[in-house]
Amino acid sequence: MIQPFTSDPLRWVSEDGQPIRELPARFTPELLRELHRQMVRAREFDKKLVTLLRQGRTTFYAQASGMEGTQVGLARSLRVGHDWVWPYYRDHTLGLAMGISMMDIVSQCLGTNSDLCRGRQMPHHFGVADKRFVSISSSIASQVPPAAGTAMAQKYLGTDEITVCTFGDGATSEGDWHAGMNMAGASGAPCLFVCENNQWAISTHLREQTASETIHIKAKAYGMPGYYVDGNDIVAVMEVMEHVAGRVRAGEGPALVECLTYRVGSHSNADADAEKQYRTREEVAEWEARDPITRVERLLEHLGAPIDPQEIRDLVAAIHREVDEAVRAAEATGQPGWEIMFEDVYADKPVHLERQEDFLRAEQPATVGGRA
Amino acid sequence: MIQPFTSDPLRWVSEDGQPIRELPARFTPELLRELHRQMVRAREFDKKLVTLLRQGRTTFYAQASGMEGTQVGLARSLRVGHDWVWPYYRDHTLGLAMGISMMDIVSQCLGTNSDLCRGRQMPHHFGVADKRFVSISSSIASQVPPAAGTAMAQKYLGTDEITVCTFGDGATSEGDWHAGMNMAGASGAPCLFVCENNQWAISTHLREQTASETIHIKAKAYGMPGYYVDGNDIVAVMEVMEHVAGRVRAGEGPALVECLTYRVGSHSNADADAEKQYRTREEVAEWEARDPITRVERLLEHLGAPIDPQEIRDLVAAIHREVDEAVRAAEATGQPGWEIMFEDVYADKPVHLERQEDFLRAEQPATVGGRA
Amino acid sequence: MTATQNPARAGAGAGETRTLTLIQAVTEAMREELARDERVVVFGEDVGARGGVFLATAGLQAEFGRARVFDTPLSEASIVGAAVGMAVRGMRPIAEIQFADYMGPGFDQLISQAAKIRYRSGGQFTAPMVIRTPSGGGVKGGHHHSQSPESYFAHTPGLKVVMPSTPYDAKGLLKAAVRGDDPVIYFEPKRLYRAAKGEVPTGDYTVEIGKGAVRREGRDLTLIGYGGVMPDAERAAAALAAEGVEAEVIDLRSLLPWDRELVLESVSRTGRAVLVSEAPRTANFMGEVAYVIQEELFDQLLSPVVQVAGFDIPYPYVQDKIYLPGPNRIAAACVQALNY
């Protein structure tokens, strides 16, 4: 029923919220409200963090607004804490929906003592061991070969885990993307590759990125099935992921899922004036009309279970409070001292780093704190 | 008529030398004899160089025996000295058929003063500027992105040249292969990619190399047509190349041609006992029966224009004399002196290299010679 | 050689100048080279309509068209490789790698193709090309937007490596790189993009690759650096001057080849050398400079050569400023050398 290599994206719910295939039974109004809540939570998180950024309290942020259907849908198809995830830098919505706390994400964005990653990386590059959500590397597509490796380990160890590896459309041009995809294919390891195709890589449109018509077709090069799904239709995302993750888990080898979506915000704070530079307001408006959150609201209306606008307003207010509280709690832990710089380079600190630390100690006043 | 993405390799002449499609008019007995002569010349060159290697007069050699249909066929489809070629290290048969002299190839293999590349690289990595045959790099697939670049230059400059880029089946796993293919696709540059699929990369079979069923299918990932051809049928190779090179030259963008062939010899001198290690004698024997040279002989018989065995013996003897003469002439030029080491690192010699040269001069007795 | 190299004297003659930032000088060099030579093209990730993430190429696509200034797929191997192939076919490509931290995916193209094609072909094929890339820390970028990988390339025969620290040099070195016949890695110290301002001739001039510049004359010690650390080195020198110590300040500008004559002449007078860079210390390029100084001037040295460098850790995010050698750390090293 769910076929790879379709010419159009698989879709269950039309852009105006009407089911165009039979709605699977699990999509009860309760589930849809829960998905809606998670998507709104991520959307509002984006807004609050952009404000934080404008206030200069963090230095980088990459919104996923518009991509909630894809990321929340994917999160629901994982066995959180069991399956491994090699994500990319725009996956905080995925992380939130997987149950990573706002505190953990915000702490990483602020580089506070509460940051599990200890302030090492620029904002938005978090990682959480107990969710098996591997800490993000900025180097585009560099997560793809390691994801293949983790899946190979899972196969070798005989686990029933799978590995999920996400990336943008632009990432598919990197040599490492190919290296990882081919390795996964050749090894038959349980890896689920998910392309969050938001059609732009900073200012470069997919049409300039590659001459191939779609991303999922590239799966042919690796002998794996490639699925094409409307990434703004969370029902479709969940149905396809469920099916494909099931295949992968069953040992049928890796697979690629392309989720067609759009980033309605700027690439990052660095191109806040994107529409003046490389894309039209019309294009953005067109995609705003296909918004994954509105689509679920319309679907609920269609199902006769509309969400009360007041409920949404309350939800938004609650989320804002949740973010504020996470920010407050994170900031309250303070910034890590300079000593932390020399930890985690190696399992044990070699002599030359001890010497460099001593040098800096003589220069810097001692700082208090550091996560226990 | 000539379609991309066929499930079987395109073929004009059956394995036992019978035309299975109408033989194009240009394949007169005269042309077929000429192709036969070139293939035999390359095959005998291989044999003589392997002997040279056994004698310790050169240190590396990678035979192309069995692959003459592909390489000679390809050579005939180029405008030699006009089109650019970014070859790989098993392309001496292509080079010979393009009119690169035995003297030039042998000189490179021996690293003599007559080596156009001045003894810089290990044997079998030649390059000849006036044939626009770019000097070979050992680093597998590293020629692919530059080939895309040369084609982009050709497009930018408005020439009617094309670029040909060759590689083995193993090379298609490298990240750089992907990078070059995708760049060519995205830019629409006139690049003809040719995979010489001999099914082995040293001891690694194509089945372990990638899960994709064929190589040509990978063209889908780059929005270019992928052609599948019997690389041991020189008629097929020439027909397909003619067609595809024509398309590329006409500005229809890059294309990939997969030539299915086999290397009947070892990978190089390093695995002379290949059949004891990783492949069976039966497999080799099976492919020897599909030999591209015998196939042309049978075709000529079928056309009623058989080659007289004595003629072949005379031809072989003449080729051996030609190789002997090339070896003698190359060896007579002597080995380049040590001074040459410091040339061609940069356009002009920087001070630190002058100092290093002076240092070595004080250590080494001056040598005479060096190519003018 | 020992005189402070004054832009007006060193280069373009008596022509007009304007005050530009370092990044404006980079843009101007590209604009002029694009106008001068049809073989010049500019490409990389987001260099077209967006004008590059730092806006170094802003306006160039509008001015020269999409054939000459264009976006590429997101692949550094594609970008470097395309530059090699274009250069071999007779063009003069200027390619941008968005951050020096992302040279990794293009590394093999640089070391196996760009650096070796002239050598391996006996000079039959050459790759005159420029890879521009912003490098260094101080912008709160964490370890993937702050690294200083120049030592890798300075250790790669066949490449040339330069890093300007002034707008004047930025323009002149970039033009020299475009016109030279070798592959050049042109590092742009990103924290100086807008912080470094200076007089730049409106006219045409080049700064010779391989030559350093004396930024300040002094007799007590020689302070040697390149790229992003230069303003802090000069600040350190000024602070020392206030205490009566005259440091001679040398900006190497080129790392491969580097100006050993200039360095040795200076240290032979001052007897002391402090080397400043922000790359991790171990096997840093400055080890080479230190080695040569002690080898050549063993008897003239009054104190050991001292390095101020980055720590041997991945560049951290929170401690961005502490990581970098600032004027105090540099001045302290000078005092250490003087008090030896």
Next chain:
Amino acid sequence: MTATQNPARAGAGAGETRTLTLIQAVTEAMREELARDERVVVFGEDVGARGGVFLATAGLQAEFGRARVFDTPLSEASIVGAAVGMAVRGMRPIAEIQFADYMGPGFDQLISQAAKIRYRSGGQFTAPMVIRTPSGGGVKGGHHHSQSPESYFAHTPGLKVVMPSTPYDAKGLLKAAVRGDDPVIYFEPKRLYRAAKGEVPTGDYTVEIGKGAVRREGRDLTLIGYGGVMPDAERAAAALAAEGVEAEVIDLRSLLPWDRELVLESVSRTGRAVLVSEAPRTANFMGEVAYVIQEELFDQLLSPVVQVAGFDIPYPYVQDKIYLPGPNRIAAACVQALNY
């Protein structure tokens, strides 16, 4: 510390030994680690049925099966990346890169993933893994089968870098690398694969990463090297001994971290240091060693630290032997240091 480190004393205790070549010692280490720990796997291009192009893995697939010893696609990024991903998931991969010259395509995986994952994750994720790769010249391989790229990696915080020159160290260092919790680049000096023979304990032992070894004691100067140049350094020392000069010979064995204590203790006694490597001179790892020696022992040095290194050119084919520092060139540098 100053005593010649005798294998029997330094490691395995009183156990039995056998004479092995360096490559046999490498194979033996892998065999024993495969047998010891199920988490260990061995993979790379042609390491399976073929046993690797140098036969370092010969027999291992037959012994341990295809799940534990296997061929990979022809992609160094795949190989290094897979090792990272396996290690993160709790395995202990030993991956082979067929020649050190081909680290290029896997370079970003090494510097962006392997070297930084522990740091960037605050220690939440780690990559205990070994990349084995044959390096160095002397086998008439031209520049793609002869290079010595170790300086790139020694300049990369987060990696460890080792290079044995004896069968004893080859086995002990490889075992230490497999058991350690960090990513290790393990260079194998290919021209010593069969040329270096020595006693190797049959039992289990490790050689600590970060520790050098004194190969010969001497009082007149300290000769420091690693990897492929060691036998020639020892030959040079023997030739000098015949003329009454006693050179102390140190084999660094580890480059990152390297044994500064051992080096400084020796040079503090001899007053002279000659550093031998075959990598191109400029920005070579040995520049670091030279820098530290002159910094720490300025007053004890009797002559400048001298380097004998490769030339700053791509490794040539025809002049394979001339390129390499042989015993004569090394001895000449020692004489130069002594006559200073």
